[in-house]
Amino acid sequence: MTASREQESLARVLAHEGGYSNHPDDPGGATMKGVTQRVYDAYRKSKGLALRSVKSITSQELFEIYDRQYWDAVKGDQLPAGIDYVVFDGAVNSGPKQSIMWLQRALGPLYQGRVDGVIGLGTIAAVQACNNHDALIDRICDQRLAFLQHLKGWKTFGRGWSSRVAEVRSIGQAWATGAMPQMANFVDGGQAKAFVEDATTAPSTAPADAAAGGGVAGIGLSGTLAELQSQLSPFSYTSEWIGKVVAVLALVSAILAIGGLAYGRYARRKAARLAIATGTAG
Template structure:
């Protein structure tokens, strides 16, 4: 069985996650070493254990959760060096499904959020892992910047993605399983007093952090249409009188030009609104991309 990068990747992730946090703007809620209370409750329930605060999580539980719910969920052991860590860290921060979509979109595949045989085969054929690392990190950062929580946690998220990019490049270039030399330096017990990196480890799931609201282009277009109709009607009323007065003729010409400009502005508003909608959909992975029938992603 091939050696696994899990321990080294986990050490890096825990370095970003810090200790305990319960920031009111963090959609994850109470969190210890990156494990949120809801996830810990699920783990304890499945193992027949009574629920307790995530702040009391033990190291064995922590490692088991990271292994099963994040590393194994994105098939970390089957991904090329560098990509394994980059996708894993994204899964911890924004969920395995979202991280899988970044990988699949970078590979040019339909993004269904499930890493399967097709995705793994495409990753194995990739000749430029460094470019893949950049593509995934770029997509991740673009999504983070579209979230309403970016002003609160953006600085930490930005530093984290930059570090993930750097390490991903290094591991991809070496092609060897990294040594988890700092794994033992990331304790669990006694970390209650540890400071969690400001913003760096706040959860960034698409489902719980909506993109910032933007002006409705359709409303602007409708208002423009009403104004264009009004100016057009006024011009029609004045047209029979244009021969009687140079002033009326000038007003008629002005209204006609204004109507054309307003119509063009309304069309531009529609185009711009659709353009921004597509930009947001791409950054947030909202565009539907079903996998071909009968294929395994």
């Protein structure tokens, strides 16, 4: 750990992560101080070491994982004070790619590249061109919170995630403005991993399309029956009966068509918001 802010940032990340956890609804599974069993297994394999429980992770292993897989992955040493910590904490909780995407989107027109979760020269240049780091941190945290609200785990972990993001925002902005940042506090649930794979499913437009199509077809059929009614008008009883059928069919068809179109619009808008929030928009 070479940079002073890296050490201070890590201290706050570890406070948010707590100790060992293995909540059945946490997609990270068994986790110790923010390091999942899967990440620890990969680290041990890369060292040619036997696999073991993440509960046994040493301080040196912990520091190496955080340094290489999170701080270096987001190029923390090249980011301004406060922004480095905010992006680092997001990387630990949701993966470096997702956290970098929040940064890229938060940069707005300053960043002209693709929102791809890869922090290259273009992203660094855009950050350096930003003259209001306090506001940038606000936008990054807003992006993160919107992402979290679209995850299946929000009902279970939403309170903890919200508290964590609020503290990350406050700590990051303190650093950005030259103030002394507070220490982080552990809130149960805030340590749960928040991965894009856990995103809610977009509503299907198939029922809406079927309803709208059926309604349009029904309206067409009611027109055909209306024409038949006019041809049978000399036969008053039959004509009256067909008239009632036409009225009912037209009403039901109109409800189906309007309802189907309305729900289809709602479903497509919700799917679009989900794609934007989770970074899966094409």
